[in-house]
Amino acid sequence: MKTIRNRCAVLLCVLILSLSITGSAQTEVIFHDSLAAAYGLTLEDIYTALSLTVIGDTAYRLLSNGDIYAWQSQQDQYSLYANVPAAPWARVNVEIPFSQQSAVTQRELTESVSQLIPAEDGLYGLNNLSGRIGSIDKNGWHVSDTRLNSAILWPSDAVYPEPLRNAFITEGKLYAYHDLHYSTVEKPQPTLLIFSLSTGACSVTQMPGVITFCRYAPGTLLCLMDSGTETPSLALYEIASGQMSEFEVAVPVSVERKYFEQSYRLHCRIGGLACDAADETIYLASVHALWLSAAGAAFQQAAEDVWQVWDHEGESMTTAEADAWVLPSGGYIFQNGPWYVKP
Numbered sequence: 220m221k222t223i224r225n226r227c228a229v230l231l232c233v234l235i236l237s238l239s240i241t242g243s244a245q246t247e248v249i250f251h252d253s254l255a256a257a258y259g260l261t262l263e264d265i266y267t268a269l270s271l272t273v274i275g276d277t278a279y280r281l282l283s284n285g286d287i288y289a290w291q292s293q294q295d296q297y298s299l300y301a302n303v304p305a306a307p308w309a310r311v312n313v314e315i316p317f318s319q320q321s322a323v324t325q326r327e328l329t330e331s332v333s334q335l336i337p338a339e340d341g342l343y344g345l346n347n348l349s350g351r352i353g354s355i356d357k358n359g360w361h362v363s364d365t366r367l368n369s370a371i372l373w374p375s376d377a378v379y380p381e382p383l384r385n386a387f388i389t390e391g392k393l394y395a396y397h398d399l400h401y402s403t404v405e406k407p408q409p410t411l412l413i414f415s416l417s418t419g420a421c422s423v424t425q426m427p428g429v430i431t432f433c434r435y436a437p438g439t440l441l442c443l444m445d446s447g448t449e450t451p452s453l454a455l456y457e458i459a460s461g462q463m464s465e466f467e468v469a470v471p472v473s474v475e476r477k478y479f480e481q482s483y484r485l486h487c488r489i490g491g492l493a494c495d496a497a498d499e500t501i502y503l504a505s506v507h508a509l510w511l512s513a514a515g516a517a518f519q520q521a522a523e524d525v526w527q528v529w530d531h532e533g534e535s536m537t538t539a540e541a542d543a544w545v546l547p548s549g550g551y552i553f554q555n556g557p558w559y560v561k562p
Contacts, residue, residue, distance in 0.1 A: 245561040246522050249290055249552070250280045254297050258288070267309040272335040272342070273544035273552050278559075279342055281335050283309040287342075287355065292550050292559065303344055303360040306333035316378035317348065332360055338388035345393075347372050347380045350419060352393075367414045368421045372397065383412065385433050385492075385542055391416050394458075396432050398482050407482040411440070411458070424461070430485065432456065433543070436496040441466065443492050443503070449473040451489065453501075471518040472505040490541030491553045502543060502551045502560075509553070509560060521551075522560060 251265055260282075270281040276292045285305035289298050307327050317325065330351065332344035342355045350367035353360050372380035383395035393414040398407055411424040411432070426432070428445045435441040440456040442463070450473050453466035478484045491504030501512040502521070511521040542554045549562030 247559050247561075248556045249278065249559045250288065250297075250557060254280075254288060254290075257297055258299065269305055269308065269333060270335040271542070271552075271554055271557055272337045273546065274337045274342060276546050276548050276550075278544075278552055278557070279335055280557075281305060281332060281344075283307070285332075287335070292546055292552075293548055300342075301355055301357050301359060303355060304331040306331040306346065306348075308333070313379060318378075334382050334386075336383075336386050336388055336393065339390075343388060345383070345386075347382055352416070363416070365417060365419045367393070367416075367419045371410075371412060371421055371423055385431065387434050388416070389437070394434070396426075396429075398486075405482070406480055407445075407485060411456075413458075426456075429456075431490060431492050433492045433494055435494055439496075441492065441494050441496075441501070443470070443489070445479060449476055468501065468512050468515065469517065470503065471510050471520075472503065474505075486541065491543040491555070493543035493545045493551060495545040495547070498545075498549070500545055500549070502545060502553075504541065504543070504553060504555070509551075511551075 250268070250271070254260060255262065255265060264282055264284070267283040268280055269283055272279050278290045278292070279300060280288050280290070282288070283305055285302045287300045287303065289300040290296070307324070311320070311324060311328065317328065320328070329346060329349035331346060333347050334345045336343040336345050343352060344355045344360045345352045345367070347369055350369035351362055352367055353362035355361070369380060381397070381399060383397060386393060386395035393416060395412045396409065397412050398409045399405070407430065409426040409429045411426050413422045414420070426442070430443040430445055430451060432440040432442040435455060438458050440458065442454045442456050444452045444454050446452045451470045453468055453470060455464050455466050456462070472489055474485065474488050478488055488506050489504070491502060491509070494501040499514045503510045503518065507523065508520050509522040510518040512518045544552045546552065551560040552558070553560070
């Protein structure tokens, strides 16, 4: 696990430092040089950031020292939003299983925020080891008495849990995509997790054929599907009924079938799915381009080669941690970088 994480960190550094923008969209890296200059941060502070999420037109970035910085897209301004106890992953040797860590390290790892989660009523912090969760405001992290059942995040052969993907909270429930990017070399095993914030219980729904999903409309997910060919497809999933229906916009990206054999390698080549159902805006990222479908029209290339890096085999890739968000103002934020694509 440590080797993979280190490799991702190196790739992220290369990504941020060496990219050129060649697409038609106005694109920039956020939470980087300008943030460091404004608050006296180092590049190491930036590279070891723990989590990113977006609520409305504001993006939030959790650094390893517990500072959460907010960036407002319309004003292009940063502010220090809050400070919380942050998971000390930057200084923990993850080759040592959690069960063998010192009592002090175990306590630090389980009583801290490891991931930011967006909600209708504001920002939340989650610890995916202990299931501790609570709202975050300018006064800090307000931990709930209820702990989420995080056992599902720990595969039997894993020494640490994997983070939630594309997570969001609505009507007292936390929804998330989950797969084993780092803990297995097997094919994707996608699931929809739904946690009750009142009881902590988790319902698990297997999502065969789903590469990733994002929130589409209340009660509905937009899914990127394995069609059995090199060209994935899109579909809508109704959470309550479990029904899947075809989405009539063709995916403009092809992925060699060999990459479908391992979750990590597949997610390194296609991701960044995000949408705004009200405006019928959908974004999708590949290793070579960002694609945009507006008002139900065919995908058009919005930006080219803005996050292209190379894996250890010399092949183009993005990153398996490719969450993304469409802003109400029309912009798009992609966790790679992270990049902001202006409307």
